[in-house]
Amino acid sequence: MTKSETMRAAGELGLSVAEHTVDAPQRTAQRTVTRVDLAEAVYRCVGLSRKESASLVQSVLEELADALIRDESVKLSSFGRFLVRAKPERIGRNPKTGIEVPITQRRVLVFKPSHVLKARINGRVVADEKDS
Numbered sequence: 001m002t003k004s005e006t007m008r009a010a011g012e013l014g015l016s017v018a019e020h021t022v023d024a025p026q027r028t029a030q031r032t033v034t035r036v037d038l039a040e041a042v043y044r045c046v047g048l049s050r051k052e053s054a055s056l057v058q059s060v061l062e063e064l065a066d067a068l069i070r071d072e073s074v075k076l077s078s079f080g081r082f083l084v085r086a087k088p089e090r091i092g093r094n095p096k097t098g099i100e101v102p103i104t105q106r107r108v109l110v111f112k113p114s115h116v117l118k119a120r121i122n123g124r125v126v127a128d129e130k131d132s
Contacts, residue, residue: 035061068109080113 035057042053064082067074073083089105119126 078114078116080111080117083110083112084108085110 036054039050039054039057042048042056043050046053048056064074068082068084071084073081075081084107086107087105090103092101092103093099094101113121116126
């Protein structure tokens with residue numbers, strides 16, 4: 001995560017941070033935000049040590065995972081909702097061979113973005129309201 005991305009993220013969280021210049025040129029290739037990037041953002045924005053920041057991010061992710069394992073939904077206001085959905089057993093078809101194959105029942109993780117996040121992704125500004 002670049003400094004400008006970190007600062008932007010901190011501003012979106014409502015944290016007060018000074019604007020810094022970017023040392024590295026902005027990347028045009030799509031990239032994935034990792035656990036390390038999140039810990040670094042916490043380190044820079046909140047002021048915890050790197051070790052404490054990594055521990056905090058790990059604790060939050062574990063709590064989210066534990067809630068989902070317990071079949072609870074996780075709602076993050078202005079971001080979205082994570083929930084586990086049960087899918088029944090069904091017959092599928094191998095598209096290459098056309099042979100029918102049984103697909104066992106399973107639980108899948110579903111993410112439903114909030115209308116606020118959808119609007120922000122599409123470049124629109126929406127008042128930060130509670131999700132419906």
